[in-house]
Amino acid sequence: MSPKLKLSCCTSALVELRSFLQRSLEAYGFSEVDRHQVTLAVEEVCTNLIIHSHASNPKEVIYLEVKELKEKLAIEITDKGDAFNLLEYEVPDLKKVIEEKRKGGIGIYLVKKIMDEIEFESKNGKNTCRLIKNFPSSKMPK
């Protein structure tokens, strides 16, 4: 069974997201560092959606599902509303972020560095972002 979570669109729900992911990722043989990073990547995407697509409205929700595929794990994030396609998002130059004293904009950079594949689709008002991490080659799940 693939673990699922319904997340309210407010940043105070991020704690719940992290404990869900930590629990769900335990079974797949990832190292502690990998689990930490995948958790971070998923949180960065969700934070973006909460703040930018849903204006931190706790009545709106994001759905998460952790799916085991062949040799890799996919975390599927779905929401309704304005699509945020992170594949089209241009990663900012780190030096520029520092010069402009911007406090945001580096989250998606982390996501792209951490995940092995990112897929995005928007259909009939439903947006799906799939963050994929290959299983560690030595330890395949049972």
Next chain:
Amino acid sequence: MLQLEKIKEENKDILRLIGEVDASNSVLLDQSMQEILEQGTTFLLIDGSQLSYISSAGLGVFMSYLDDFSERGIRFAIFGLNEQVSEVFKILGLDRLIQIAPDKSTAIKLAHES
């Protein structure tokens, strides 16, 4: 949850981060940094030994002060990060822009040299 403790030690300010920094509380980190800066610090150390998690919201706070620090000649270093958190700084290449040390005495030494 995030708890922030400000400690004054001789000519140094230490900001201890306890818990997790994410988009819900990074503003608190920002406020503390701002206050320490306004009080005219010349030497700021971040004690990250009890920091279990930091997302880009928190990293962005540190990054937004780096220019101020170098313009004002403020010595700055972070110490005590656990392996997972330290790796996140490395992904962004922040370990090349910020002095990151395993412990406090090394952090002081590094900040002096920078």
